[in-house]
Amino acid sequence: MDKAIVVENLKRVYKKGKDSFFALDGISFEVHYGEIFGFLGPNGAGKTTTIKILSTLLYPTSGKAFVGGFDVEKEVQKIREIINLVSGGESAGYGILTVKESLWMFSQFYGIPTNEASKRIEHYLKLVGMWDSKDTLLNRLSTGMMQKVNLVRGLITDPKILFLDEPTIGLDVEAARTIRSIVSEWVKEKPTRTVLLTTHYMAEADELCDRIAIINKGRIVALDTPENLKKAISDEIFFEIETSIVPKETSQILTNDLKEFGINCLIKDHIERGVSTLSVILKEEKDIAKVIQKIVEVNKEILSLRKIEPTLEDVFIKLVGKRLEDEETN
Structure with missing residues (x-):
C-alpha cells in the first residue's frame, strides 16, 4: 500500500443509556507519504475519535482503516512501531524526572540504542531551545516548555507517521512559529515522514498543510488543498x-x-x-x-x-457556521 493512511467508510458509535450517536458517520480519506494533512473541525466533530482509532487507542464500530499499510484492528503492534502521537496539553512524562531522563525513558520504549537516543535528544532539544533546561524536572516546566518537550518526545522515535493534536496550543507567537518550522523541515528530511495535524489556528493549518479535511458532526464536508478550498468560495x-x-x-x-x-x-x-x-x-x-x-x-x-x-477561516465559517478559534475558548 503506497498511502500512509487509508480510511474507508469509518464509523464509530457511542451509546449513552438507551440512546446512541455517531461520533464518526462513514468518513473516508487518504493521506500520502510525505504529506502534512490537516484535520479540522469544531469540538465534538470527530477529530479526536479519528486520531484515537488511527493510533490504535480505540476500535471502530465499522469500516476499515490502515496506517502504514497495517490494519488498525488486526495489526496494532506493527502500527505502534511506526507512529507517535503528541497531544497538546498532555504531560511529557513523570514529574519527578528531568526533561532528559523522561525523553531517554521514552526512547527506550522504542528500543533506540542509548548513544543514538542521546544524539537525538540533544539535537531536538537544541532545535526547540530547551537544551539548557535538560536537567529541569518536568513538574517545574511552564505549559509552553512542556509543549516543546512533548514535540521532542514525538520526534526522537523517528516515526513514519506522526499525529500532532494541537501541537502549538499554549505557546507564544515566536515559540509556535519555531514549532511549525521544525515540523515542516522534519517532514522534508525523509520522503516517508507524514504528519496528521489538528489545530484551532487556521493560519497554522494554511501555512503547514498540503491538504486539509474539514469534519463536522462526524462527516467530512470538504477535502482539498488550502488554495483550492479558498477558490471554491471565491464567487462570494x-x-x-x-x-x-x-x-x-x-x-x-x-x-x-x-x-x-x-x-x-x-x-x-x-x-x-x-x-x-x-x-x-x-x-x-x-x-x-x-x-x-x-x-x-x-x-x-x-x-x-x-x-x-477569502481565507481558510472563511471556508470553515461557510461550511461549519462558526470560527474554529472560537472553539478554543468555549
Whole structure:
C-alpha cells in the first residue's frame, strides 16, 4: 500500500443509556507519504475519535482503516512501531524526572540504542531551545516548555507517521512559529515522514498543510488543498467590519436579522480593545448596505469596513457556521 493512511467508510458509535450517536458517520480519506494533512473541525466533530482509532487507542464500530499499510484492528503492534502521537496539553512524562531522563525513558520504549537516543535528544532539544533546561524536572516546566518537550518526545522515535493534536496550543507567537518550522523541515528530511495535524489556528493549518479535511458532526464536508478550498468560495464576497462592542443579546439579534437576507455574519468580541469584529459573507456586494443599515439600527458605531480575500477561516465559517478559534475558548 503506497498511502500512509487509508480510511474507508469509518464509523464509530457511542451509546449513552438507551440512546446512541455517531461520533464518526462513514468518513473516508487518504493521506500520502510525505504529506502534512490537516484535520479540522469544531469540538465534538470527530477529530479526536479519528486520531484515537488511527493510533490504535480505540476500535471502530465499522469500516476499515490502515496506517502504514497495517490494519488498525488486526495489526496494532506493527502500527505502534511506526507512529507517535503528541497531544497538546498532555504531560511529557513523570514529574519527578528531568526533561532528559523522561525523553531517554521514552526512547527506550522504542528500543533506540542509548548513544543514538542521546544524539537525538540533544539535537531536538537544541532545535526547540530547551537544551539548557535538560536537567529541569518536568513538574517545574511552564505549559509552553512542556509543549516543546512533548514535540521532542514525538520526534526522537523517528516515526513514519506522526499525529500532532494541537501541537502549538499554549505557546507564544515566536515559540509556535519555531514549532511549525521544525515540523515542516522534519517532514522534508525523509520522503516517508507524514504528519496528521489538528489545530484551532487556521493560519497554522494554511501555512503547514498540503491538504486539509474539514469534519463536522462526524462527516467530512470538504477535502482539498488550502488554495483550492479558498477558490471554491471565491464567487462570494467577504467583508470585515469593526464596530463598537456588541453585547451578546444584540449580537444574536443582528446575526438573525442578517440571516433573513441570506447574509452569513459572525461576530467576535475583542474586549481588551473595546471593539467587535463582524465577518460577513455576501452573495452580492451591494448587500453590504443592508449590513450597514442593521448595524446602525442596533446603535453600533462602525469603526472600519474593508473588503477582504477569502481565507481558510472563511471556508470553515461557510461550511461549519462558526470560527474554529472560537472553539478554543468555549
